[in-house]
Amino acid sequence: MDKKVKRYYQLKQKQKEIDQELSELRSEIMNHCAEQGASDLVVGSYKVKIVLQERKEYDDNKLYEALPDPGVWRMLSKSDSSKITSLIKLNVITEEKIKDTFSVKNITLLQVDKK
Structure with missing residues (x-):
């Protein structure tokens, strides 16, 4: 059970990092599109x-x-x-x-x- 809890924690941390990066990339892409008017x-x-x-x-x-x-x-x-x-x-x-x-x-x- 210890391994499962540890793995769950690791995946949740990775998920937070991925969500943060997705948010930043989304913002940059949206800004680029807005600048291009496209x-x-x-x-x-x-x-x-x-x-x-x-x-x-x-x-x-x-x-x-x-x-x-x-x-x-x-x-x-x-x-x-x-x-x-x-x-x-x-x-x-x-x-x-x-x-x-x-x-x-x-x-x-x-x-x-x-x-």
Whole structure:
């Protein structure tokens, strides 16, 4: 068991280092793309693509006020964007009913693929 715990610790440390390096590289690549004014770049045998996304972040209190039906609230238990989207698609709730319960957060994703 000692070896497993030691290996787990080592891997977690390595993961922290990798996450840090990925973050730094992502930032540098994003800055380069911004300087170039490009959302698509080909660098050697790699294709770099910047993708903008919007994500809704729900306020649990506002959502609860907009959805006072305990049956619907139990289906959610807490705000989860994918569950809420599913309930809208199933016509259990309407987008209009919850329009003031979330804020929109813009997310920038970096995709790097081999050509």
